[in-house]
Amino acid sequence: MTSGDLCYVYAVCHCLSAPLQAELVGVGDVAPRQLEHHGLVAIVGAVPERDFAEASLRARLEDLDWLTVTARAHERVIAALTTVTDPLPLRLATVFRDESGVRSMLENEEDRLRAGLDRLAGRVEWGVKVYVEEPAAEPAEAATPAASGREYLRRRRAERGAHDATWRRAEVFAQRLHDDLALRAAATRSHPPQNPEIARVGGRNVLNASYLVPRAESEEFVERVGATKEDESGLRVELTGPWAGYSFTDEGGGTP
Numbered sequence: 001m002t003s004g005d006l007c008y009v010y011a012v013c014h015c016l017s018a019p020l021q022a023e024l025v026g027v028g029d030v031a032p033r034q035l036e037h038h039g040l041v042a043i044v045g046a047v048p049e050r051d052f053a054e055a056s057l058r059a060r061l062e063d064l065d066w067l068t069v070t071a072r073a074h075e076r077v078i079a080a081l082t083t084v085t086d087p088l089p090l091r092l093a094t095v096f097r098d099e100s101g102v103r104s105m106l107e108n109e110e111d112r113l114r115a116g117l118d119r120l121a122g123r124v125e126w127g128v129k130v131y132v133e134e135p136a137a138e139p140a141e142a143a144t145p146a147a148s149g150r151e152y153l154r155r156r157r158a159e160r161g162a163h164d165a166t167w168r169r170a171e172v173f174a175q176r177l178h179d180d181l182a183l184r185a186a187a188t189r190s191h192p193p194q195n196p197e198i199a200r201v202g203g204r205n206v207l208n209a210s211y212l213v214p215r216a217e218s219e220e221f222v223e224r225v226g227a228t229k230e231d232e233s234g235l236r237v238e239l240t241g242p243w244a245g246y247s248f249t250d251e252g253g254g255t256p
Contacts, residue, residue, distance in 0.1 A: 005046040006053070006095045007102055010077045011087035011244070012113050013041050018084045026077040027070055035099060037106040040113060043081060044102060052095045061093070082244050086123065088116045089244050116249055123186055124218060124242035126211045128225060129194070130174045131203030131236040132166060167206075170235055174207035177228055177237070184221050185211035189247040203236055210247040218242060 008027055016034065026032045026045045035042045051060055060066050074092050081087040096102045106113065182188045189212075193205040213221045225239045 004049050006049050006097060007099055008045045008047040008052065009090050009094045009096065009102055009105075010043045010045070010074060011081055011089045012106070012117070013043065013081060013085045013087040014117060015039070015041055016084050020084065021080055024077065024080050025073070027073040029073075032077050035102055037103045038110060040106050040110065042102050042106060043077065043087070044099070045077075047095065052093060057093055057095075078244050078246075082124070082242070086117070086120045087244050088113060088120060088249055089246050090249075112250075119187075119248060120212070120245040122216070123212050123214050123245060125245045125247055126213055126218070126221060126225075126239065126241035127243070128177070128181060128207065128209055128211065129205060129238045129240075130170065130177065130207035131205055131238070132170045133203045133234050133236055166234060170206045173235055178207060178209055180228075181209075181211055181221070181224065184217065184224065185213050187212040187248055191247075212245055212248045213242075215242075 010026065010032060015036065020032065020043075024031060028045070028047050030045045030047070032043050032045045035044050050056055051066075060070075071092055078087060078089050096105065178188070178190075189210040191208040191210065193208055211221070222239065225237060228237055
């Protein structure tokens with residue numbers, strides 16, 4: 001680190017049993033390194049103060065291009081860590097003035113950090129989403145002009161009824177799936193439905209949840225999700241992972 005740098009922290013973990021990939025680079029194309037203190041290891045890297053000082057960072061976080069590049073670099077390091085250990089990920093853009101600040105954090109928050117590492121040990125996070133597919137096209141009847149006002153109202157009532165029935169079916173399916181998967185997970189976390197415009201995906205999101213699953217049981221978990229994908233027409237199930245336990249880094253992060 002130089003005088004113009006801050007210390008960026010990606011995650012905390014126990015001492016690594018194997019080295020990180022030699023070619024791995026993180027934020028700012030800087031290779032991450034290990035900073036050990038009292039048996040805990042912080043994975044850190046140098047970042048320029050001009051970008052990560054508090055005032056500058058607020059402005060940078062409004063720059064979507066910069067934010068995307070930074071988030072991908074952060075996730076790249078976390079993903080590499082998950083191949084050699086079970087890390088406790090820290091929030092994007094967690095920075096300290098210098099290494100002594102990181103050591104103080106490790107010491108002051110040692111109990112919380114160790115509890116988080118114990119919670120994530122041997123486990124990975126899987127994400128499951130359920131979407132209601134949007135109709136590909138309007139029915140032929142709807143494309144035909146109504147002969148009368150009464151006919152128009154009849155069609156509108158039928159459309160609303162079909163829409164409501166689809167949503168009820170989707171909600172029942174999503175709850176049943178969640179209950180089933182929760183039995184196979186050490187903890188779960190429900191997230192707000194995704195905004196389709198922001199997420200840039202088709203359909204309406206009716207389930208957005210994360211599951212903390214033992215690594216040894218992940219294959220069974222994935223197979224169970226896959227078995228549900230054909231259960232209901234008009235619904236789409238998406239599975240992502242395995243990830244480090246981003247959603248379960250604190251005690252309030254999930255329900256047993």
